[in-house]
Structures are given as C-alpha cells and as structure tokens.
Amino acid sequence: MPNNEIQLTQHVAAPPAKVWSVLTDLDAAPTTLTGIISVERVSGEGYAVGTRWRETRKMLGKEATEEMWVAEVEPERRTVVRANSRGADYTTSFTLTPSGDGTDLSMTFTADADKSSFLAKLMMKVLGGLGAKATAKMMTQDLRDIAAAAEAA
Template identity: 30%
Template structure:
C-alpha cells in the first residue's frame, strides 16, 4: 500500500542527488537526525548492502535495519526494512530536469498485523513530516555541495 509520496526539485546534478540518497554515509551527513550508521555487510553501497541506521526522533533514538534491494546508478535506489510490525519499502527516484534534478520518494508500507495497521494510520502524519524534513535536508545538502564545488573552480 502506498503510504507516502514526496518530491523535490534540487538545483544540483543528478549524480550528486543520487549519491546523497543512495549512499547512507552521504545521507547521514545530509540528514541531521541520523546519528549513527553501522554496516552489516562488507560492501557499503549498491544492491545487497545492509546497515543499521540510528535516528533521533522526538528526543529518543530509534534503530532500524535496512537493505538496499535495488540500485540503478543515477536513477533509483530501493531500501527495505521491517520495523514496528510493518515492512517499509522506500524507493528514491532521481531524474534530470534541465541542469537540476527531481527527487521523488515513494514509501510503501505493508503492516504484518492488525496492531501494526492501526499504528501505521496513527503515525502517518508524523512519518510524513519526518520524510518531508529528510527531503528538505537533502535539497539543502546537495545545493550547498554544488555551490561549494562551483566556488572551488570545479
């Protein structure tokens, strides 16, 4: 079931935007609420990568294990996790729009129990707010990165 969809136009190259959302090391630099990342596989990018992401939400830390299940360079990355009795399937898609990039996040959620279904409905507004904040942080990070690259003569 589609749970959340959000998009942003980013004044940065597709490659920069994709690298930011597809590599948790870059994503954690962009998104302040990510406080810790622990890799569970030797590889750190691409399909098959597994990691634990710890986030600060509402003053508490929450850790989620994710796996990259699809990775098409500079186009899309899919990450899947199970948390709170729900399978979360998140797909970031990046496409060029002139010299900018459009980033779209589609998050599907499949509750595994009646309680998870109820909790999902109750938490939807909070999840949407957090994801919107993540995307805003990615925009800021990518656009600052572009400005720094341009200032450096690149």
C-alpha cells in the same frame, strides 16, 4: 489492511549524479541528514544491492534503530531500500528525474502490514495518522537535507 503510502518530491538545483552521490553515501548520512543520529554498517561496502545497515533516528521524541538494506539500484535513476520491523514491511523508493536546471528527487514510503499479526495491524490503524504525519515531516526534512548537500557539492 491496504498499504499506507506517502510520496513527496523535491526539486534539487544539481544534476542527478550529484544528487545520487549524496543519496547513496550511507557513511555520511548522520552529517548530511539532520534526522539521523547514527548509521552502523552491518554488511557490504559502498552502496549496492544487499548492503545492510542499522540506522538510528529520533522520531516522536524517542530514538529508534531499524535495520535496513538496499533492495534495488539503478545508478543515478532509482533505488529502493527496505526494512522489516514489528511485523510490518517498509519500502522507501527514491527516483531521480532530470528537470530543467537540476533534478526532481521523489521519495515514496510504503508500510505494509498485510502479513503481520492482528496486533501489528491494530497498532498501525490506531497510530497511522500520527505516524503518517511524523513520517511525512521526516521525509520532507530528508529531501531538504539531500538537496542542500547536493547543491553545495
């Protein structure tokens, strides 16, 4: 099964440094991002490669907790967060690009079931459309919330 990818971009009327500060403040995520219920650090302080946390969100009417980790960091330019759940690898990349009076914040989410079991691949195929719509909606709200917090800072 090929990768499933969703990419969205939000213009933020704030410089990359302010956007980066909001984006990488894991401890404030439950108050900044309306879709996050809680964040529990597993390892690491601040925001650096290897930092791990458990993030609880409400999606499709149910609470779900996933363990995530920072895989790449280019301060004020780009970061990559990864997770593995139910036989699929998930990658979320954020790219910050200076643009006019602010920053274009791009978010790309990729789900890869290539290495997963037949059942995981089947579930991804069956639930893919519904899951993709819910994920795109969640991503849109996250980008709006990050923009609002960075613009208010």
